Amino acid sequence: MPLQFAKAAPLAPTVLLWYLRSLAFFYFVNGLMHWARIIGVLGPGFETMPAHVQVATVYFALLQVVAAVGLWCGAAWGVAAWLFSAVAELVMHIGFADLFGSAWLIVAFHSMTILVYVGLAWWTGTPENTGEILRMPEE
Template sequence: MLADSAKGLRPSLTETLFVLFLRLVAVTSLWFALQYWAMLTGFSLGGAGRFDLLPSAWKAAATALAVLFPVAAVGLWLLVSWGPVIWLIAAATEIAMHEVFPSVFGINRLLVFAHVAVAATFLLFNAVLFIQRRRQARTVRTDSP
C-alpha cells in the first residue's frame, strides 16, 4: 500500500536554504527581544536602562520593539506570511531610531547595516524562488490536453 501513496514534491535547495535563513532571523529576533526585555527590566546596562529611568523616546521605542521582535520571531519560525512583515516593521523602527534620530538614540551603523543586509537577502531569496516557480509552471503538465 505504501508504494501506491502519492509522494510530495521535495523542496528545492533554494527553498530549504530560505527556510533556514528565516529560522536564523527568527532566532536573532528573539535575541533582540530578550535584550530589550533585559534592558527594560533592569537586568542589563547595570540597571540604567530600566523603564522608569529611560527618556520618553526610549520608553516608546524599547517597549514597541520588546513586543515586535518576539512576535516577528514566532512568525518567522512558523514560516507564516506575517512574520517577515512584523520583522520589517521592527527593523525599520530600529533603522529610523539610529539614522533619523541619532541625537536621541545614538548611531549604530552595524545594526543598520545588518538589518539592510537581512532585508536584501530576503528579497534575493524571493526573487530566486519566483524565477524557479515560474520555470516550473512552464514545464509540460501531464493533465494538459
C-alpha cells in the same frame, strides 16, 4: 513493492526557510534583551531612561518576539513584523540619530538582512523553483 524515492524538492524554499529561522533566533534573543531592560536585569533602570527610549524599548520588546515566532513558522505575518521592526530601527538610527544615536552596525545588519531576504525571495519565486512559467495570454 519497488523502492520509491521522494521527488527532489527545489533548494530555494528550504534555504529561505532556514534563513528566516536564523533571523528568528536573533530576533527572539534581541527581544528578550529588550524585556530584560524593561524589568531591570540589563543596563540602567527602565524608569531612568528618557521617554523616547522607553517607547522604543517597549515597541521592540513586543514586536521582535512576535516577529521571531512568525519567522520561525515561515509565516507572511512574521516577515511583515520583522520588516516593520527592521525598518523602524533603520529610521531610528538614520533619521533620528540625535535622539537614538547612530548605530552603524545595526544599520548595516538590517540593510544586509533585508537585501539577502529580497534576493532569496526572488530566487524562491523563479520558475525552476515554483514549477510555474507565467506567460502573456494569447489574443
